[in-house]
Amino acid sequence: MKEFYLDYAATTPLDDDVRKFIEPYLCKNFHNPSSMHIHAIENRKAINQARKKIADAIGAEPEEIFFTSGGTESTNWAIKGYADKHPKLKEIITSKVEHKATLNTLHYLEKKGYKVHYLDVDAFGLIDLKQLDQTINDQTLMVSIIYANNEIGTIQDVRSISKICRRHQTKLHLDGVQAFGQQFIDLKDLDIDFMSLSSHKFYGPKGVGALYVKKGIEIEPLIHGGSHEDFHRAGTENLYGIVGMGEAAKIAADHIVSSREHYQQIQIDFHQKMKKAFPDIKLNGTPCGSNRSFNHLSYAFKDVLGYQLHFQLNKLGVYVSTGSACASNVIKPSHVIEAIGIEEAYQPCVIRVTFGKYSKLEDNDEIIKRFKKAYHELKD
Amino acid sequence: MKYKIMIKKDNDILFDGHPLDLPIKQEMLIKKSVEMFDDQTPCIIHQTYVIESFIDAFISKFKKQLNQDIQLTEEVEEIQFIDIKNIESCIIQIRRK
Numbered sequence: 501m502k503e504f505y506l507d508y509a510a511t512t513p514l515d516d517d518v519r520k521f522i523e524p525y526l527c528k529n530f531h532n533p534s535s536m537h538i539h540a541i542e543n544r545k546a547i548n549q550a551r552k553k554i555a556d557a558i559g560a561e562p563e564e565i566f567f568t569s570g571g572t573e574s575t576n577w578a579i580k581g582y583a584d585k586h587p588k589l590k591e592i593i594t595s596k597v598e599h600k601a602t603l604n605t606l607h608y609l610e611k612k613g614y615k616v617h618y619l620d621v622d623a624f625g626l627i628d629l630k631q632l633d634q635t636i637n638d639q640t641l642m643v644s645i646i647y648a649n650n651e652i653g654t655i656q657d658v659r660s661i662s663k664i665c666r667r668h669q670t671k672l673h674l675d676g677v678q679a680f681g682q683q684f685i686d687l688k689d690l691d692i693d694f695m696s697l698s699s700h701k702f703y704g705p706k707g708v709g710a711l712y713v714k715k716g717i718e719i720e721p722l723i724h725g726g727s728h729e730d731f732h733r734a735g736t737e738n739l740y741g742i743v744g745m746g747e748a749a750k751i752a753a754d755h756i757v758s759s760r761e762h763y764q765q766i767q768i769d770f771h772q773k774m775k776k777a778f779p780d781i782k783l784n785g786t787p788c789g790s791n792r793s794f795n796h797l798s799y800a801f802k803d804v805l806g807y808q809l810h811f812q813l814n815k816l817g818v819y820v821s822t823g824s825a826c827a828s829n830v831i832k833p834s835h836v837i838e839a840i841g842i843e844e845a846y847q848p849c850v851i852r853v854t855f856g857k858y859s860k861l862e863d864n865d866e867i868i869k870r871f872k873k874a875y876h877e878l879k880d
Numbered sequence: 881m882k883y884k885i886m887i888k889k890d891n892d893i894l895f896d897g898h899p900l901d902l903p904i905k906q907e908m909l910i911k912k913s914v915e916m917f918d919d920q921t922p923c924i925i926h927q928t929y930v931i932e933s934f935i936d937a938f939i940s941k942f943k944k945q946l947n948q949d950i951q952l953t954e955e956v957e958e959i960q961f962i963d964i965k966n967i968e969s970c971i972i973q974i975r976r977k
Contacts (some may be wrong), residue, residue, distance in 0.1 A: 807925070807928050807929070807932065808900075808932065811929065811932040811933075811936070815936070830924060831924055831925060831928060877882075878882060879882055
């Protein structure tokens with residue numbers, strides 16, 4: 501049976517060119533980049549080149565890029581690190597559709613006495629810009645917003661968010677984990693202060709990420725120790741992860757135009773066919789072609805349960821995700837699905853389909869055939 | 881799921897409902913969780929996946945005998961997860977909703 505991986509928003513496979521690029525660093529190039537002999541210096545150079553590749557990919561300066569263990573650490577660090585440096589500012593603004601990396605970091609800070617404002621979103625998952633404008637005050641530490649939503653694919657109007665933050669002279673952190681490789685990100689043009697990135701979302705290795713910190717902004721380290729990452733993030737560097745991330749970022753940036761075209765072609769065709777196959781389904785998030793991730797579709801079905809449909813699809817070799825979360829021993833719709841306020845009858849069954857560079861347009865018919873089979877296995 | 885299950889013994893109905901509501905033996909759930917995830921303390925999502933696996937195997941086993949009373953004559957692995965005493969001697973009926 502042919503298998504279809506449609507969970508690229510969860511993670512992507514390692515690009516073959518990236519794998520080849522990493523290989524020497526897994527064995528012969530093992531030297532500690534902090535040492536001062538010839539091979540170690542070569543590895544230091546490789547890290548700095550990776551940093552430059554990431555900086556180039558987002559229009560930043562190399563000294564604005566710091567390597568981390570992934571998107572979650574980057575987000576934790578941006579928020580907690582900036583909070584630690586500015587203890588007098590005790591309010592943070594975010595939205596109700598953030599990734600758990602942001603939400604649980606903020607819940608932690610709430611316990612420490614911070615006041616967190618959770619902005620409402622509309623039915624598409626777009627934040628209320630007016631509410632953002634009205635909520636920022638002289639106690640606001642920062643605004644933290646997800647650029648491309650991991651669950652529903654909505655792309656926020658980051659330019660307007662940035663303008664509002666600038667007008668109030670408030671710092672802005674973007675969770676760019678799902679956006680990089682799909683959105684044209686030029687930080688010389690888009691004025692933000694922090695951005696989290698995660699390598700494994702764009703065909704790089706897992707366990708490595710980066711935080712962009714705009715030049716001049718002071719941030720307290722999350723992890724203390726040696727002088728690594730210019731005294732910002734201690735610990736011997738994840739050498740193969742970092743060089744792999746750099747190469748993956750370069751490939752993603754070099755191919756962004758063709759990737760977008762590829763994803764969009766598959767997305768539009770798939771969506772049209774799904775609507776025909778399931779006239780009752782609802783697309784969560786923004787419509788295709790309008791502030792929506794090009795590789796992302798999130799559907800709500802009626803009369804079946806998400807985990808059951810997911811199980812049936814899994815049996816049929818179609819690998820997707822559900823929009824469910826576990827909370828206190830019950831499976832419930834995720835906070836994002838609740839925040840966009842989809843009809844109650846549709847909430848228990850949300851299925852996320854995300855395409856990637858190895859997805860093929862010609863597979864759409866077979867995938868939808870299997871969706872129909874799985875659905876009808878559950879419902880007459 | 882479009883199936884309903886009835887389990888009877890000596891004219892007493894021991895269970896009649898949705899397969900997902902079948903009583904599950906906790907030790908079987910953990911055993912399967914260890915087999916699948918190597919996890920003794922699965923979260924609710926993993927527990928649900930294990931239960932789905934049990935039910936899927938169970939339905940597949942008896943799917944061809946829809947709406948019939950199935951009198952088990954031997955020990956069947958696919959029913960061992962059901963937490964009903966002496967399940968082997970019960971009558972099972974699977975029907976479409």
